[in-house]
Ligand SMILES: Cc1ncc(C[n+]2csc(CCOP(=O)(O)OP(=O)(O)O)c2C)c(N)n1
Ligand code: SF4
């Protein structure tokens with residue numbers, strides 16, 4: 743009989759601190775499976791973000807480093823330039839990558855660093871209590887927009903993937919989602935492509951993953967998946983951007 747389930751070597755066998763229905767655990771597992779499949783566990787270095795995934799290094803079973811909030815791509819640049827034989831990736835939330843870290847993100851992309859970026863867009867600051875993120879939808883209620891995001895005061899949801907796609911040194915950008923098993927399979931394919939690009943020295947690759955945060959969306963896990971499918975993808979359409 744074919745084996746259909748096994749624990750990835752790249753994932754430690756411990757419980758996580760994530761809330762029920764959170765997307766981070768699914769994304770961690772996908773990355774671990776890919777690193778096993780590509781046989782790169784011994785030469786992978788991850789940069790954990792500041793955000794709910796701050797202790798991702800406790801869950802992955804390969805080398806990891808931590809960066810100050812938003813600085814993962816600056817640290818990753820240094821590591822990759824010193825160790826071009828290593829496979830270096832950042833794992834960052836919308837607050838980390840597209841708010842405090844916007845500078846680092848845009849300039850690493852513009853330099854065409856040969857890095858892989860996993861961008862977890864849950865449209866909120868999870869770790870700090872559900873404040874508005876750059877990617878919060880218009881009208882979305884958060885701790886800092888209790889009446890809903892008002893674009894005349896707080897601006898529009900930031901489409902950082904589309905912005906980055908304009909840069910000539912950026913080689914691959916795709917937006918995927920975790921809201922169903924079919925979409926999770928597509929997410930895995932896109933993330934694998936982003937790692938293969940780095941292995942083949944193709945250059946800067948980013949996968950934006952729409953990911954549920956039931957806790958700070960004030961929803962059940964099932965409602966959060968439906969909200970991505972019915973509401974969030976209208977603002978953040980899925981598919982290859984570049
Ligand atoms: C320099 C600095 N500023 C602010 C913070 C507070 N802070 C911690 S995590 C975070 C935002 C996290 O949101 P996101 O990156 O979207 O990750 P999520 O928790 O949603 O996965 C903020 C503002 C900090 N730790 N360091
Ligand atoms: S607060 Fe949101 S992003 Fe953070 S662990 Fe809970 S569900 Fe996940």
Ligand SMILES: [Mg+2]
Pocket residue numbers: 793835836837862863864865866867868875
């Ligand atoms: Mg977030």
